[in-house]
Amino acid sequence: MYAYDEIDRTLVNERVSEFRDQVKRRLSGELTEDEFKILRLQNGVYLQLHAYMFRVAIPYGTLATNQLRALAHVARKYDRGYGHFTTRQNIQFNWIKLAELPDALADLAKVGIHAMQTSGNNMRNVTSDQWAGVAPGEIEDPRIWSELIRQHTTLHPEFSFLPRKFKIAITASDHDRAAIKIHDIGLRLIKNEKGETGFEVLVGGGLGRTPFIAKTIKHFVHGRDILSYIEAILRVYNQYGRRDNIYKARIKILVHELGIEKFSREVEDEWQQIRNSSLQIDDEVIEDIRSRFTYPAYEKLPHMPDELRQAAADPDFEAWRKNSVAPHKVQGYSIVTISLKPTGGPPGDATAEQMDALADLADKYSFGEIRVGHEQNLALPHVAKRDLPALWKALDKLGLATPNVNLITDIIACPGLDYCSLANARSIPIAQELTRRFANHELANLIGRLHINISGCINACGHHHVGHIGILGVEKNGEEVYQITIGGRADENAALGTLIGPGVKFDEVADVVEDIVEAYLALRERPEELFMDTVKRLGVEPFKERVYATR
């Protein structure tokens, strides 16, 4: 856990009082809606279909139990008793009242949570691997650097009015759980031949209406130079990024129009001017941040405790353990993923009661720590294996033990037309129907790893381009129509999906997905060949034939 010091706390409180003043000026009419819009967006407040929506940052996906309880409190006191975890380690509340927002922010500030830059054309919440610090084989904890960058990007005096939003993600594992290749800047933590920490820097990834996979701009930037290098990228972008067309304003378009070689030369020129400045980070600064991350005092525990051996007789427990429990870097411990994708439920939602109960369980079984991942699930990062049976029972009672992590019902979906003023089509009801169709866990297990991502409009908040099966809702002649892609992925081998054919109607989407899955089951060479691998081997053609043969 990272503990805020007096300096961090002061800044968050100063931001709350500034926002309180801005809301006051809006309510008195001193600020026009147009002026206020930019100011509220800088603090995570959107105007949606029915009400204001409030997005709160969970930097690099790490939460302490008192913070999760504060989120539950906000859900209960200022909203309708639930919150929605997003694909970028944020939580959203959908029914907040403008006049009460400053109080909600003040309540969150008490536990070091804020909503700074969770929307607007600025540097957004820095995201990372939800298994950071506990994943076996990780090079080092990327959250130290995430926190350094979080601080540097907070209320930045030069880059708070960029051409468009700007997102940074960091990973330190071979397997990328942070989706860095679909970010404006992706950082892959690596070591050079001297064993020094640095980053492969990628730039220009993003989804939306013009999706791009990020390109490597520099193979190694030393850790001490990472802030100046990021600053150089941003300075080039701030000056040359397009501002005439909102759909062409992201850095991915600038990189695409200039070409990565020219763009990287511009950045290099700028960087050479600023790298030997006060932006250079010395080891002591890193150590200071590292010192404020606390790690559990792990016990020396057996690899296979008796409790686990006994519980193995229960097939329901085993199904959950095999699905939701992952290896930990410390023997005797596990990482437990908590599925927020129950059958028939909206993906990523959690009630205030669930959040409170989960906080209690994290105190009891996970050294008071919870993680949030971009797949809209939560995780308990330090669970002793001997506690797994007891934890499972407790989670099951809360409706939080659905054993579908990484399976076909572990769907990423945006809020869609049920909430969002930008949406053209519904997302959540599609997800709900699919979770019902594939509710049989044996069937889901038989299918194996398969990610379905659903967006209700071209802005792609549901990351449909990088879903193994991607579903994009659009509007055509006043009707919701869904375009289906296959073969996308968001990990270290990130790729954009390929459209399989003409769009289908709302009622047909689940049938089409079933057809695709049946085709896969018939086409795969052996049970271990995952959906992605079959698509890679055969291309979209056989799936297309299957889907459209009878339509």
Next chain:
Amino acid sequence: MPLVNGGRIVDDSFVKLAVDTPLPEGGDILVPAERFLGEADALLKRSGKVGVIWPNNRDIAELVPYLGKIAAVALVFPTFRDGRAYSQARLLRERYNYRGELRATGQVLRDQFVFMLRAGFDAFEVKKQADAEAFMQTAKRYSVFYQPTGDGRITALHRRMQLRHSEGVGT
């Protein structure tokens, strides 16, 4: 539109010239970039001070040869969501060591004051009277800064280092 300079509302000694306004005999003038670059010698020979209004889509490096001779640079925020002039301001102050008046013009609201001060602006053509009057109060709104800029305010990282070292004394 009130002008804030040195933290106070002041009279503006500068008169803004358009591209084709006849040149006044004396007095301080602010001239659009294109006109300034075309007539720099003549303009600088006059008795009054000369400042330049520099658009946010033109390379500020073009102005470098003149920085020692001009009294003011006015950068432009066509809307307050367009942040290009923040980069220009920092380059002027931090890379080109410009020490004259650096003025923010356009849609300047109180909610940008802190950002602007940090980027090196010291004069502000403020859109609303109430914002101009609230300048001092707003400028003091923040006491913590995470990024080093040319304004010299101590950053959070540095303050932590100082605290660390002072705590280290005697242990």
